[in-house]
Amino acid sequence: MKDVAVFDRRRIRRRFGRAADEYADRARLQAEVAGRLLERLDGLRFEPTTVVDLGCGPGLQARALTERFGKAQVLAMDLALPMLVRARRQAGWRGRRFARVAGDAHALPLARSSVDLIYSNLMLQWSDDLPAVLNGLRRVLKPGGLLLISTFGPDTLSELRQAWAAVDDAEHVSRFTDVQTVGDCLVRAGFSEPVLDTDWITTTYSQPRGLLDELRAIGATDAMRRPGAGLTTPARLRGMLAAYETHRRPDGLVPATWEVVYASAWAPDPGTPIRSIHGGEEASVPIEAIGRRRRDPESSR
Known part of the structure; x- marks a missing residue:
């Protein structure tokens, strides 16, 4: 995905780490999307034994997954260590089944075919290499395992993007991947039966600064690498806030639009190839299957 900017992952880790103490109280949109995800x-006849909450934050959803799947081993994973410290407090008396691991979605510290369910709420928008991440998720899912994710679509924060565009030509808001691209990436990674849908959610504020304060409080500020980009001056910030006022609604509030993409997909049977980002294919077969497969001369190549 060459057209997507490169994120500074160390900056992401620091910002979410600093936001760990306030995150659960301030991340109202993230909590709403988590519930919808x-x-x-509901209604799935699916009882996983191993569940990963990827990008777990302070652990609220890891706790919910532990309560839903009482017999499963739940693993809460996040890039920011302070988030995992907060997640420990969420574990409560169920903590023996609520493990915590520091990990990066781009290099998962998990064994191949070791997970039944990967749940990831509003984390993938921080990746600039979605195909590689999805290949990695496919690698660690067991055949028949379920991937359940949410991420932001391109209409997200459109008002903020427009307000900044009225001030300068710099890119102040991260770019987000559209639902069709997410679906294409799932198919290319070899997932089966992908189901995708989109919600548009609006949050409101009395002043545009309220949105900025909320983003800063949860660590969700811009983290793209832009060589040569300078600091935003007070004058430009004031100009952006003034431009945002053009979006004020008749009820006196200013809106922020969030396009949320939801996706679910199943890991296919053993041996189904993963199409790499370099154009090749990687197939895997369980060790125990080697030696038991009957050779069919007519199907050999």
């Missing part, structure tokens, strides 16, 4: 498990 969990609802997609």
Whole structure:
């Protein structure tokens, strides 16, 4: 995905680490989306034994997954260590089944075919290499395992993007991946039966600064690498805030739009190839299957 900017992952780790103490109280949108994502498990005849909450934050959803799947081993994973410290407090008396691991979605510290369910709420938008991340998720899922994710679509923070565009030509808001691209990446990674849908959610504020304060409090400020980019001056910030006022609604509030993309998909049978980002294919077969497969001369190549 060459058209997507490169994120500074150390900056992401620091910002979310600093936001760990306030995150649970301030991340109202993230909590709403998490609830909608969990609802997609309703009605499924699916009892995982190993569950990963990837990008777990302070552990609220890891706790919910532990309560939903009482017999499963739940693993809360996050890039920021302070988030994992907060997640420990969420574990409560169920902490023996609520493990915590520091890990990066781009280099998962998990064994191949070791996980039944990967749940990831509003984390993938911080990746600039979605195909590689999805290949990695496919690698660690067991055949028949479920991937359940949410991420932001391109309409997200459109008002903020427009307000900044009225001030300068710099890119102040991260770019987000559209639902079609997410679906294409799932298919290329070899996932089966992908189901995708999109919500548009609006949060409101009395002043545009309220949105900026909320983003800063949860660590969700811009983290793209831009060589040569300078600091935002007070004058430009004032200009942006003034431009944002053009979006004020008749009820006196200013809106922020969030396009949320939800996706679920299943890991396919053993041996189904993963299409790498370099154009090749990687197939895997369980060790125990070697030696038991009957050779069919007509199907050999």
